[in-house]
Amino acid sequence: MLIAVLLGFIFALSILVIGKFIKGKQSWLSTLIPLSLLAYFSSFIPQVSRGEIIQQTYTWIPSFNVELSFQLDGLSLLFSLMITGIGTLVFAYTSAYLKGHEFLDRFYAYLSMFMGAMLGLVLSDNLISMFVFWELTSISSFYLIGFNNASLASRKSALTALGITGMGGLLFLGGAVLLGDVAGTFSISEMIGMSEEITTHSAYVLIAILFFGAAFSKSAQFPFHFWLPGAMKAPTPVSTYLHSATMVKAGVYLLLRFTPILGNTEFWNSTLIIVGGVTMLYSAIHIIFRTDLKGILAYSTISALGILVFLIGLGTQEALIACLVFIIVHALYKASLFLITGIIDHETGTRDITQLAGLRKVLMPVAVAGFLAALISGGVPPTFGFIGKDLIYEAGLNWGSFTWLLIGAALLTKILLYYAGFVAGVKPFMGSLPASFENVHLPEKRLWVPPLLLVSLGVLLGFVPHLAEDALIAPGIEVLMTSTETFHLKLWHGFNTALILSLVTIGIGTLLYFVLIPSHKKENFIGKFEVISPKNIVLKTTEGFSAFSSLWTNFFQNGFLRHYVATIIGFLCLVLGYLIFSNFNLRLDYSSFSKLTIYEVAIIVMMITAIFFTVFSKSRLAAVASMGIVGFAFCLLFLFYSAPDLAMTQFSVDTLTVILFVLVLYRLPKYLRLSKNVLRIEHGILSVFFGALMTILVLKVLQEPVNAEITNYYAQNAYLLAKGKNVVNVILVDFRGIDTLIETCVLIVAALGVFGLLKLRLKTRDKK
Amino acid sequence: MKTIILRTASDFLLPVLLLFSVFILLRGHYLPGGGFIGGLVASIAFVLDAFANGLENTKKLLKIHPGFLMPFGLVISAVAAISPIIFTGQPIMTGLWANDPIPVIGSIGSALFFDTGVYLIVIGASLTIIFTISESA
Numbered sequence: 001m002l003i004a005v006l007l008g009f010i011f012a013l014s015i016l017v018i019g020k021f022i023k024g025k026q027s028w029l030s031t032l033i034p035l036s037l038l039a040y041f042s043s044f045i046p047q048v049s050r051g052e053i054i055q056q057t058y059t060w061i062p063s064f065n066v067e068l069s070f071q072l073d074g075l076s077l078l079f080s081l082m083i084t085g086i087g088t089l090v091f092a093y094t095s096a097y098l099k100g101h102e103f104l105d106r107f108y109a110y111l112s113m114f115m116g117a118m119l120g121l122v123l124s125d126n127l128i129s130m131f132v133f134w135e136l137t138s139i140s141s142f143y144l145i146g147f148n149n150a151s152l153a154s155r156k157s158a159l160t161a162l163g164i165t166g167m168g169g170l171l172f173l174g175g176a177v178l179l180g181d182v183a184g185t186f187s188i189s190e191m192i193g194m195s196e197e198i199t200t201h202s203a204y205v206l207i208a209i210l211f212f213g214a215a216f217s218k219s220a221q222f223p224f225h226f227w228l229p230g231a232m233k234a235p236t237p238v239s240t241y242l243h244s245a246t247m248v249k250a251g252v253y254l255l256l257r258f259t260p261i262l263g264n265t266e267f268w269n270s271t272l273i274i275v276g277g278v279t280m281l282y283s284a285i286h287i288i289f290r291t292d293l294k295g296i297l298a299y300s301t302i303s304a305l306g307i308l309v310f311l312i313g314l315g316t317q318e319a320l321i322a323c324l325v326f327i328i329v330h331a332l333y334k335a336s337l338f339l340i341t342g343i344i345d346h347e348t349g350t351r352d353i354t355q356l357a358g359l360r361k362v363l364m365p366v367a368v369a370g371f372l373a374a375l376i377s378g379g380v381p382p383t384f385g386f387i388g389k390d391l392i393y394e395a396g397l398n399w400g401s402f403t404w405l406l407i408g409a410a411l412l413t414k415i416l417l418y419y420a421g422f423v424a425g426v427k428p429f430m431g432s433l434p435a436s437f438e439n440v441h442l443p444e445k446r447l448w449v450p451p452l453l454l455v456s457l458g459v460l461l462g463f464v465p466h467l468a469e470d471a472l473i474a475p476g477i478e479v480l481m482t483s484t485e486t487f488h489l490k491l492w493h494g495f496n497t498a499l500i501l502s503l504v505t506i507g508i509g510t511l512l513y514f515v516l517i518p519s520h521k522k523e524n525f526i527g528k529f530e531v532i533s534p535k536n537i538v539l540k541t542t543e544g545f546s547a548f549s550s551l552w553t554n555f556f557q558n559g560f561l562r563h564y565v566a567t568i569i570g571f572l573c574l575v576l577g578y579l580i581f582s583n584f585n586l587r588l589d590y591s592s593f594s595k596l597t598i599y600e601v602a603i604i605v606m607m608i609t610a611i612f613f614t615v616f617s618k619s620r621l622a623a624v625a626s627m628g629i630v631g632f633a634f635c636l637l638f639l640f641y642s643a644p645d646l647a648m649t650q651f652s653v654d655t656l657t658v659i660l661f662v663l664v665l666y667r668l669p670k671y672l673r674l675s676k677n678v679l680r681i682e683h684g685i686l687s688v689f690f691g692a693l694m695t696i697l698v699l700k701v702l703q704e705p706v707n708a709e710i711t712n713y714y715a716q717n718a719y720l721l722a723k724g725k726n727v728v729n730v731i732l733v734d735f736r737g738i739d740t741l742i743e744t745c746v747l748i749v750a751a752l753g754v755f756g757l758l759k760l761r762l763k764t765r766d767k768k
Numbered sequence: 769m770k771t772i773i774l775r776t777a778s779d780f781l782l783p784v785l786l787l788f789s790v791f792i793l794l795r796g797h798y799l800p801g802g803g804f805i806g807g808l809v810a811s812i813a814f815v816l817d818a819f820a821n822g823l824e825n826t827k828k829l830l831k832i833h834p835g836f837l838m839p840f841g842l843v844i845s846a847v848a849a850i851s852p853i854i855f856t857g858q859p860i861m862t863g864l865w866a867n868d869p870i871p872v873i874g875s876i877g878s879a880l881f882f883d884t885g886v887y888l889i890v891i892g893a894s895l896t897i898i899f900t901i902s903e904s905a
Binding site for chain 2: 759
């Protein structure tokens with residue numbers, strides 16, 4: 001299974017390398033990757049439907065309890081099949097849709113990287129590796145949304161999406177670490193048994209909130225939904241694959257996966273119902289005002305995601321079955337509607353619903369696919385969509401409290417989704433063909449076969465629902481519920497309230513389709529409310545942040561080095577001074593001090609003289625040289641107190657510093673202007689104060705009892721473990737060798753920085 | 769600052785100082801010294817040479833730009849750090865040691881290679897900084 005997950009990444013890397021040579025030729029061959037994965041995961045269907053759970057573990061970072069453990073159960077199989085199945089169609093579709101595109105290889109690399117990440121996400125049994133894959137999906141989504149990197153809007157949308165989903169990722173990490181801490185393990189399958197302890201733990205609410213944040217931002221729930229319509233700037237295959245069928249369902253997957261662990265509490269259920277309910281209604285209403293086909297589909301996707309979250313919130317077996325069924329239904333019809341939109345866009349060059357009409361005359365197979373997709377989306381019998389919708393109503397009806405509120409919201413949403421499906425799937429093909437579209441002709445098969453396949457599956461499953469039930473829904477439900485009752489999916493449930501609601505949906509939906517004609521006027525009307533939309537509020541907040549930070553930076557980073565030093569030291573004085581004087585108890589025990597020797601006095605006199613010379617010198621070079629004397633005097637002090645290593649280092653560093661100063665200052669003129677006396681006195685006071693504080697600090701440290709544990713450890717083990725007698729050096733190259741390695745890297749970066757900055761400046765000066 | 773005294777002295781001082789820096793590097797594991805100090809001493813040797821004979825001559829003497837010592841040293845350090853993973857399957861930075869000490873050099877171990885890497889990086893970085901600044905001043 002590791003290979004299956006890594007295949008996407010391996011392919012992504014290799015195509016970047018070899019892509020240059022094949023130049024997009026035979027790109028349909030890449031379809032074999034998801035296809036083989038689809039076959040691989042399908043081979044598990046018999047095992048999983050018997051209720052088996054396949055687990056494979058590979059150690060990754062054993063010292064942190066992080067392992068790559070993969071678990072294939074009903075839920076992950078459902079998602080894996082969806083990812084690879086729709087992936088296959090999207091890969092095939094892309095080879096025709098982006099034919100001849102300059103960066104086709106790059107596109108496939110991102111796409112297969114996403115596929116690998118998404119598979120890893122749904123198969124992971126370890127919270128940390130799940131987080132890693134979660135982030136990888138966000139990153140690949142960022143690349144794909146910004147694929148048209150020459151367009152500003154596309155780059156901005158990519159950044160917004162990354163910002164929102166990245167924030168969600170951060171919350172997920174927080175939740176994962178906290179949950180791992182509470183449960184004592186990062187393994188999800190081990191957590192299942194601990195549900196009761198976790199939900200009664202004091203950190204439960206925080207964990208749930210963090211997971212909600214992650215899931216809501218990924219699955220575009222209100223008020224984080226706004227990144228999804230923006231993400232439609234990506235090429236249509238991406239919208240199909242990431243932003244309707246799979247990636248946005250990662251949040252739903254997360255909620256489902258953790259329902260048995262964190263679910264079944266009032267907090268969990270009511271939050272999900274409210275957020276899901278608000279999202280599904282809010283974005284369903286938005287559909288009415290859109291004229292861009294992809295915009296309509298984006299909002300109906302958000303609305304569908306809202307329904308899924310809402311159903312998880314209801315949390316009954318019926319609701320969860322409805323949720324699983326609706327995940328499949330939605331993937332089938334929404335992916336095909338997106339693919340169809342892509343074809344229309346590709347052939348006519350527009351996605352404006354007010355202009356599109358009559359395309360059935362030129363794109364007949366596409367029109368059939370569109371019509372069927374609309375039927376599935378609207379839940380018209382005998383499609384699989386009807387079963388999904390029926391289940392949703394039944395779950396709402398049997399929930400107990402607030403029935404009519406829930407049903408009202410679901411009904412309104414469903415009617416509007418029905419409307420959306422017909423506007424996107426049927427409207428472009430109806431009416432008379434405008435003259436401008438007469439030259440439109442049917443594209444190659446790779447474009448129109450995938451949506452047709454998807455909708456046929458949707459219709460077929462309506463007749464034989466037990467296929468989906470045995471393979472996916474029943475094993476899936478077993479993962480989600482501790483005890484399950486037997487159930488059967490079927491088209492005909494008898495004459496009941498749910499059926500009436502279904503009929504009402506279809507009736508009003510059809511009526512709406514004929515009454516509500518999309519127009520730009522409506523779109524402009526909703527545009528007026530943009531000011532108070534969450535998107536605008538978030539964008540304004542980020543703008544405020546950058547305005548604030550530029551003010552802040554300009555205030556502190558004013559370009560005067562002396563100002564920086566004064567600010568830093570002044571601040572340090574404030575903090576240290578407060579700490580020291582708020583709890584001042586300095587008892588000096590003079591008897592414990594060693595006696596002052598004559599050479600120590602000599603060195604200190606030398607130092608003080610050098611300092612005064614530095615301050616009052618009128619020549620730069622002399623000032624630098626006397627600074628060097630202060631440094632060398634320090635070396636002597638180190639030497640007297642038996643720190644030869646420090647002394648040697650200090651000596652070399654000081655030598656080099658003086659040389660550097662001399663090199664820089666050598667050719668500068670003498671001081672032209674000395675600082676004003678007021679400033680000098682100010683700085684003098686500051687430095688005396690700082691020196692006094694440091695002295696008090698050192699004396700206080702001496703007063704504390706010394707904890708010799710660490711010192712002793714190093715002293716004792718330096719020779720035993722590291723075969724060295726010089727403890728300082730052993731610490732540097734062995735005990736804390738990683739630190740040294742990183743410090744040398746810092747050194748290199750600094751050297752390269754100096755080199756780059758100065759050489760660059762030299763070059764520009766040469767040009768002049 | 770091209771005086772005859774300094775130039776003559778530096779011709780002798782350069783090899784002696786370089787030898788001294790290697791000595792410091794090698795003795796580091798038992799006595800005061802080590803890669804960092806050794807590297808600084810070596811770079812001071814080159815800087816002294818540059819003062820006496822001019823930067824161009826020192827550069828000629830070095831043949832390659834000192835900056836190239838940095839990646840070279842980093843590779844040595846990194847390989848020494850990960851060698852336990854490769855050779856014995858122990859965690860990163862575990863000290864590996866040859867059984868018998870070699871005359872003059874002493875015990876050979878991954879720590880020595882690590883320190884040699886540090887030595888080269890320090891020479892490379894400090895000389896790059898000093899040379900660049902003195903060229904632009």
